[in-house]
Amino acid sequence: MMMKSIRWTHHMECNPNRPRLKVIVIMGATGSGKTRLSIDIATRFPSEIINSDKIQLHQGLDITTNKVPMQDRRGVPHHLFGEFDPNIDISPSDYRSIADSRISEIHRRDKLPIVVGGSNSFINALVSARYVADDPDLCSASAEFRYNCCFIWVDVAREVLDEYLSRRVDEMLESGMFEELAAHFNSSGDTAGSCRVGIRKAIGVPEFERYFKCFKGRGRLEEDSAGRVVYREAAEEIKNNTCQLAEKQVGKIQRLRSTGWDMHRMNATESFRAVLASDRDRFRDCWGKDVLEPSLKIVKRFVDDGDC
Incomplete structure (x- = not known):
């Protein structure tokens, strides 16, 4: 694309x-x-x-x-x-x-x-x-x-926000995020190497790409051990990337503050x-x-x- x-x-x-x-x-x-x-x-x-x-x-x-x-x-x-x-x-x-x-x-x-x-x-x-x-x-x-x-x-x-963000990812996944991503991958045909533009840059899309590429049951969570492992890995990656994003955002705010904001x-x-x-x-x-x-x-x- x-x-x-x-x-x-x-x-x-x-x-x-x-x-x-x-x-x-x-x-x-x-x-x-x-x-x-x-x-x-x-x-x-x-x-x-x-x-x-x-x-x-x-x-x-x-x-x-x-x-x-x-x-x-x-x-x-x-x-x-x-x-x-x-x-x-x-x-x-x-x-x-x-x-x-x-x-x-x-x-x-x-x-x-x-x-x-x-x-x-x-x-x-x-x-x-x-x-x-x-x-x-x-x-x-x-x-x-x-x-x-x-x-x-x-x-x-930072330590408090990181704990909160990790918990929030779990709550989002339990509240429909997984199903929303399944629908996205089904409708968009995103695959590994897809051009990262627009909504595809959202945290959650690249992290779950491997899951939806590996498993055909794209509208539901695969219950076998392999599916569970890939799902948990994706969730942990989302948590880590979200916490890293928060750290970068605070760093940029501090830079702006140092310029006189x-x-x-x-x-x-x-x-x-x-x-x-x-x-x-x-x-x-x-x-x-x-x-x-x-x-x-x-x-x-x-x-x-x-x-x-």
Whole structure:
């Protein structure tokens, strides 16, 4: 399959005199609670949410890519979730134009845009005033922004987040991820060596490729010992790759912070310890005290005074 890409233009991109629009940016590693915080904020301020996760932009594999289900959005408008063809690549430059257009539309509705997601190269492309196209190493990052940005970083201690991510993979597999991947492999014909574009880059697709290549019972889990072994190996690989992704994302956030990005760090570690202990009451207390309440104060000041 030939790699496809798209290029977008937007008239506002060429207007250096437009007023700097207010934008909330919620950053953090995969699984750190960014989505929960964005919805918590959006239900208290007139806001709309814009996705900045490069995989969640694509249609399909909703469980595998952890798209927030409609019933969990609590009536908050969400943008750029599952809107694009699964067989195309969207570059940081593409995203810069696409998301800029949505930000302008949201402001015209007198709402506050909340950009949330783990693809820091996309966030850098979107907000940087001086952006070098498609720089994968964030070398062009600076503290000059084309919006009035308020950055909130949801952080979780690595060992706690790793344990949570591993448990989450098991829960996803038990909640339909395996069946979703089976349907994907049946419909797409993915095989070893398939061109990795679009949704095929999602963690879970390459890891389960061997399973669905080896076993003909593609719609169900093979119960023999060989099938179980390959399944467990794929699940462990997903866990390892997810934890490695989280580590890389935090590293990129720290690099952006070192260039002058003024981020408000919210330590959600105790909240996640409560999740791992299945203590819902303690989770609510810790999340409110450590993450939600300080974030709401920051957002209120930003909305009222433009000062983050």
